[in-house]
Amino acid sequence: MAQKEIKMDEENISCLSCLDLLKDPVTIPCGHSYCMNCIKSHFDEEDRKGLHRCPQCRTNFMPKPVLEKNIMLAEHMDYEQQIKVQYLGITL
Ligand SMILES: [Zn+2]
Ligand SMILES: [Zn+2]
Structure with missing residues (x-):
């Protein structure tokens, strides 16, 4: 019963x-999400060991996964930002 759909929580x-909060969200093949910068620097370090693991679940990726911006999450983040701006706009 493994569900891979993204829940917006x-x-x-x-x-x-x-x-x-995610900056330039990237979702790697195991389903975990990181900022582009965070996962990039993590994988850069792992490059030296010649393996690429998810920092969270330690799934080993061979070859190194392509880091692509998660458009769906990115749009959701923009939406979250907008809500905050709107909220602050109203309360201030
Ligand atoms: Zn991060
Ligand atoms: Zn993972």
Whole structure:
């Protein structure tokens, strides 16, 4: 019963590496999401060991996964930002 669909909850909009909101969200093949910068620098370090693992679930990727921006998540993040701006606009 493994479900791979993306649920738009806090877990999915925060980076599992820096624990901040995702910047340029990238979802790797195991389904975990990171900021482009976070996962890039993580994989750059792993490059030296010749293996590429998800920092969260330690799934080993061979070859190194292509890091592509998750458009769906990115749009959701933009939406979240807009909501915040609107909210702040109203309360301030
Ligand atoms: Zn991050
Ligand atoms: Zn993972």
